[in-house]
Amino acid sequence: MPESAQSNVSSNKPFPLTPKPFAPDDEAALREALKRCSPSTFEAAVQFRKTGNADHMPAVVIGVIERFVEPDLRAKLKDADDDLRLIEDLGIDSLTMMEIVILVEDVLQLTINNDELRNLRTVGDVKTFIDCKIRGLPLPRPTKFLPIEHIGAVMPVQPPFLFLNEASVSSTGANGKYKITGQEFFLQGHFKDNPVMPASIMLEALGQLAVLFLLEGSPAEPGKAIGANTIYFTGCEGVRAHRMCKPGDILTLSIKPKRMKMPLATFEGAIRVGQEKAVIAEDITLTFAYVESAVAPAMINGAAQPAPDSENGANPPLRVAINA
């Protein structure tokens, strides 16, 4: 590997594959370090330190974050999805973020650099980041928040058939929100004197979020970009509606890529209203094609990301995340 210690990829030290023996002294130190965390956090940390199994990591990270969140905000974390924002939703400032990092470093025996922290905006970002650190994988690109203006500018779908008010896109998936206003034209007839959001439209909204992911979140090959007008719906499976959605409801949508191989991309999707499950789709498959891009593909947050190095076999972050 060339001497490029500045880049995220090369500064990312894998966790030793054979964990150090976990001595009673270590357990006592761990118990002290996590004394203000829940017992389950401590248990997960012990398991992680004993086995090196990264499956225990999310419980540790969430437990550490919870310990630094004001008690009245902790409820949010209990039922949190990965899109919960650290600053806006949990009141965590950059100093608290550092406190979290120091404790996570201590407990998981990692080293995290300052410049790696800047882009961690959501609970999901933190989990993904730590997971990549532990597995020695390249770090993902940060979550990008898209206001409605941006969504409207890049999407082939437009009002009155656009069902996203805001969205965030990361390399591992996308989240969005849509508020049912009651003014939607189809609610006049669906149903008579009883406006209910059609399940087919909710599926459409998930599909739109997947389109947004393809356009804004997925890594293109050098010199190529996914063409906005090449993306179409091909099929879906395992769709279940759990809850009627009516005017005033705010739909929280999320999709995650499951498989992606030109020309098909398959996603799983879910819609919630508050904490209630509304719609689940096990598979939503879209077809897409690349077009020649005049400029380099737009990078999330404009962060200069080194192009995947085919010689040393490094995978782009998305593929790694999917394979993980």
Add this chain to the structure above:
Amino acid sequence: MPRVFITGLGFVTSIGNDAATVAANLRALRHGFELYPPFQKPEIACKVVGTIKGFSTDSVDPEDWTFPAAYEIKRETIRSMAPHGLFAHCAFLQAVADARLGEADISNRNTGLYAASGGSPMLTYFHHDRLLKLGPARCSPLGIVASIVGTLNFNLVAAFRIQGASCGFSSACASSAHAAAYAFDEISLGRQARMFVVGGEDGNRDAILPFAGMRTLSLQTDPDLASRPFDVARDGFVGTGGGVVVVLESEAEVARRGVAPYCELVAWGQASDGYNVAISHPDGAGSQLAMEKALASARMAPGDVDYVNAHATSTLIGDVSEARALKSVFGEKGDRPAISSTKALTGHGLSLAGAMEVGFCALAMREGFIPGSAHISNLDPACEGLNIVRTTRAGAPRVVLKNSSGFGGANVALILRGT
């Protein structure tokens, strides 16, 4: 020039954690000394400290601290505090309630905060030791703001969203007298309408023990005898900590809000010994000049002063030096003014002392008494001729002079007048 009034007080001190308790103990001459557990070791010769009761701040982790349930402090606020930051935070809440200030009265462009503390030696040591042993990556991002001199103003200004003037003062044991003095200036020059004056000290092992290295601490093992300013057998001061907040407001603000002030802060003066880094001038030259300048600024004669709350800390040299300065200003004979050192009850609060004792004077003026100078069995002959009152006197002093002196020979005199 706008006149300046004291409208609110808050106390966390060795003699009480609220104004009523403090006033009662000042009047009854009940001290706040105890044999301090960390000092009960053979290698530590001094034993007595003016301890803070009801708080536990021994841990280097603020989340371990305990304090009276009446105070609610969020983790994000307490995490960057030194122990004295906690004391002062609680005193601040008391002072705000005492002055009947609302949130908008505290956080606005015409309200500022001046503070004084010696920083937190305990936290400075802890964080620095960790830095050198474990490296910066394992250090708290808030180690600096919790420990350096200035930690008091950093924390309070942020916690209470102060928007006006803010600053820390560092003239050792004259620090919070300087803070009060310059806060007075802010208002009398029309720059601010209201100022919080804050003094604080950790008052723990790490804050007090270094003075044993200077041989300035009393080695008395009897808490009733350890601090006795002006007594011939005094053998050094007794350390203490705490937090005190004094609210100063302009005449216009007092009228607008319709509050009854404790007293008026009339004027102040300062002067330096120009003599020694740590030893006070044998004749108290700087202290004398500070008092004379304060009186001149107040357009008062020495005979106008009813009571002097002395700096006297119970050290051998310092008390005599101040006594000589007092004689130079007020004359050898006569019964005016009454003089006492309340450090006989509290111990020496270092950077906290000036603000704490201004608070005591304000309490005495409102409640109508002059606290006696406790624990004097045999007055030092060098103090003869001064009216050092050994018992509490009834009746409110009308004009009070408050002395403070610090290292380097810094001297401040503040003049208060009853309303």
